[in-house]
Amino acid sequence: MTEKTGILFAGHAGAIASTVIAGANLLKQGFSPKYALLCESYITEDQKTIADKLELPQLEDLVFSGWDIYCHTIEESLRHHKVLSENDIVKVSVDILNQPALPVPCAVNKGEWGQEIEGIRSDIRNFRKKNQLNYVVVVNCISTQPTPKWSETYDSLDKFQESCYQGYDTVTPSMKYACAAVLESAGYINFTPNLSAVPAIVTLAKEKGVPLAGRDGKTGQTFLKTVLASALNMRQLYINGWYSTNILGNRDGEALSEEDAFQTKLMSKLACLDEIVGYKVEDHQVHIHHYRPRGDNKESWDNIDLQGFLGYSMQIKINGLYRDSILAAPLILDMVRLMTISIKIQEGGLTEHLAAFFKSPEMPEGTNVIHDFFAQYSLLQKWIYKHIKN
Numbered sequence: 253m254t255e256k257t258g259i260l261f262a263g264h265a266g267a268i269a270s271t272v273i274a275g276a277n278l279l280k281q282g283f284s285p286k287y288a289l290l291c292e293s294y295i296t297e298d299q300k301t302i303a304d305k306l307e308l309p310q311l312e313d314l315v316f317s318g319w320d321i322y323c324h325t326i327e328e329s330l331r332h333h334k335v336l337s338e339n340d341i342v343k344v345s346v347d348i349l350n351q352p353a354l355p356v357p358c359a360v361n362k363g364e365w366g367q368e369i370e371g372i373r374s375d376i377r378n379f380r381k382k383n384q385l386n387y388v389v390v391v392n393c394i395s396t397q398p399t400p401k402w403s404e405t406y407d408s409l410d411k412f413q414e415s416c417y418q419g420y421d422t423v424t425p426s427m428k429y430a431c432a433a434v435l436e437s438a439g440y441i442n443f444t445p446n447l448s449a450v451p452a453i454v455t456l457a458k459e460k461g462v463p464l465a466g467r468d469g470k471t472g473q474t475f476l477k478t479v480l481a482s483a484l485n486m487r488q489l490y491i492n493g494w495y496s497t498n499i500l501g502n503r504d505g506e507a508l509s510e511e512d513a514f515q516t517k518l519m520s521k522l523a524c525l526d527e528i529v530g531y532k533v534e535d536h537q538v539h540i541h542h543y544r545p546r547g548d549n550k551e552s553w554d555n556i557d558l559q560g561f562l563g564y565s566m567q568i569k570i571n572g573l574y575r576d577s578i579l580a581a582p583l584i585l586d587m588v589r590l591m592t593i594s595i596k597i598q599e600g601g602l603t604e605h606l607a608a609f610f611k612s613p614e615m616p617e618g619t620n621v622i623h624d625f626f627a628q629y630s631l632l633q634k635w636i637y638k639h640i641k642n
């Protein structure tokens with residue numbers, strides 16, 4: 253018998269959260285093939301999937317809820333974002349379609365951590381109890397936000413708790429969800445580029461044996477960039493410049509038209525290349541444009557200028573026609589299922605084995621950040637083999 257796992261989305265009415273929730277229901281009903289899911293792949297000759305080998309919760313054992321500033325039902329969110337076709341929306345179970353987002357919480361009293369964190373904690377406890385869950389994971393999928401100036405309160409648990417209690421705005425919404433998750437022994441995945449796992453929260457997570465993973469899901473253009481850069485680096489082809497641009501028309505794209513939020517995303521998208529190749533690629537540029545007609549269907553272009561043997565120059569052009577949330581949703585399902593093991597064995601703090609899923613992987617203290625895709629995949633494979641049960 254597998255164990256019941258609850259997923260609470262911060263950003264429940266968003267494109268990604270609604271796609272994950274409806275998508276899991278379509279898979280459960282057998283309406284869709286299990287493509288793009290690592291945990292559903294076979295790793296050994298006995299025809300058992302990674303999920304079987306690791307005794308992970310099955311897709312049917314996942315239960316969903318979450319918060320949003322828009323209290324839309326899943327059906328309203330699906331119709332707003334237009335990620336899934338009408339044909340698929342009508343197949344989703346009625347109870348899932350009618351599921352509303354919980355309001356962004358605020359507790360009656362301040363408790364030990366201030367009203368907002370106490371409110372989130374209380375929702376996590378109620379969700380766990382009502383659904384008799386073995387594990388809970390909070391997945392942060394809220395809009396991209398400006399990166400706050402570093403505050404010294406992030407470094408000390410006591411000072412951070414005081415800021416939370418007082419409701420200071422150095423404590424961002426992403427930090428509140430992360431902190432509440434840790435306090436309630438729920439795993440935490442930060443799919444956004446927002447700063448959340450500050451040192452105080454990491455300390456708390458280590459103390460309580462709660463896993464954290466982040467940040468900024470690596471889905472389309474950056475995924476391919478890190479795969480290709482890792483391969484070009486193995487062949488020692490020298491990269492002179494890498495020009496990346498993309499257009500997208502969803503709400504995330506709209507949020508990114510705000511300069512401060514764009515800077516948060518840009519830092520995340522720029523970070524990978526130099527670390528992979530081991531030198532500074534002087535002309536690495538990333539551009540993002542909000543272009544409404546495309547909705548959630550992002551189009552990206554990459555031009556890479558490189559030099560090979562004897563310094564002869566070459567170019568590579570890539571044109572990606574992606575679907576943002578369709579790429580993001582399976583990564584979240586995989587990470588949540590894998591994270592149940594870390595919750596069970598109390599693997600507290602930042603988890604390096606999930607680095608392959610993130611644009612800006614946050615690594616445990618004393619470990620170098622790894623962007624090379626082959627190295628990231630190898631970390632994950634080693635971790636999977638270590639935890640195989642049968």
Ligand SMILES: NC(=O)c1ccc[n+]([C@@H]2O[C@H](COP(=O)([O-])OP(=O)(O)OC[C@H]3O[C@@H](n4cnc5c(N)ncnc54)[C@H](O)[C@@H]3O)[C@@H](O)[C@H]2O)c1
Pocket residue numbers: 262263264265266267268269319320321322356392393394395396397425443444445468469470471472502503504507576577579580
């Ligand atoms: N789609 C991808 O491929 C991808 C890849 C990497 C990262 N991301 C990140 O994932 C996040 C979600 O993407 P999306 O396309 O679903 O965006 P979205 O704009 O559709 O959804 C975000 C949701 O968060 C809600 N929200 C904002 N502040 C909140 C708060 N304080 N509490 C609760 N809800 C709040 C918004 O109302 C909205 O419904 C973004 O930060 C995006 O940058 C997306």
